[in-house]
């Protein structure tokens with residue numbers, strides 16, 4: 329196994345601890361006096377945005393932009409870019425879940441780009457660095473704060489994929505467990521199982537290295553140790569543990585990539601409008617079965633990190649989090665297209681067992 333991945337990219341600086349979000353704007357001033365905070369509705373509802381804005385340093389001009397919810401699209405990004413450019417922003421901060429962070433990240437990254445977002449979504453390389461991106465996750469799940477990806481959907485073609493470039497990496501991350509306090513239980517469950525799946529897939533990926541393994545395995549351990557407690561209303565320490573696990577899973581899959589669960593999750597989630605973490609969570613046990621032999625001794629390492637057999641623990645956790653397949657009993661829409669989209673995916677290509685059309689068909693037969 330390789331020691332390192334081909335490219336090592338970390339967020340430049342990460343601040344951790346309860347209450348650290350209060351320092352957001354004081355830290356952002358270092359990047360310039362004009363900025364945008366991208367957020368979801370819950371940040372307004374629970375008064376967190378007001379508290380952040382109250383601490384605006386003198387002479388700073390900060391505007392907020394609310395993502396209306398749902399999977400972020402290229403159209404959302406176009407609107408946000410126009411808003412940020414009109415404000416002549418020096419930086420873009422995302423305070424929210426994965427969708428909010430992905431939008432803010434793409435906005436900052438493409439702020440100075442010559443082409444439209446569609447060109448980069450279609451694979452054109454970024455030719456210039458954008459403006460600083462600052463990330464503060466309010467869910468413990470996607471790991472977006474630690475990655476170079478922004479997952480966006482093209483509303484015209486319905487293609488959901490990542491704009492991926494090392495220049496998209498956050499300049500500053502704030503991991504504040506207090507931000508999980510207002511996260512609904514279902515979101516804790518779905519995003520937690522997304523993070524767990526990401527950590528397991530990164531650890532067992534064909535592109536794994538010592539470095540990605542180190543982050544991913546610690547991520548597995550922390551998520552397994554804290555997810556159930558946080559779901560049932562955990563302590564600040566348990567929230568911090570889950571947030572750290574999600575962050576480490578993000579670093580792990582940035583370096584080691586993912587597997588077939590994530591390859592299948594995009595085409596499936598998009599067609600059925602099912603939350604990403606729910607698709608990942610319910611698909612994971614079948615992917616573990618499929619990959620059991622190819623995982624080799626790593627299966628035992630994962631079980632040791634969790635403190636229980638990997639497959640048994642995963643099934644028990646899904647039950648405890650009340651996560652059942654949302655596809656059971658439904659008809660499979662566009663089965664051939666789903667299979668066609670899953671096979672060449674960046675994640676599927678990293679799966680420990682080389683994935684055949686029959687494997688995807690088997691996974692679908694278990695889920696539906």
Ligand SMILES: [Fe+2]
Pocket residue numbers: 470522523526590604608
């Ligand atoms: Fe994911």
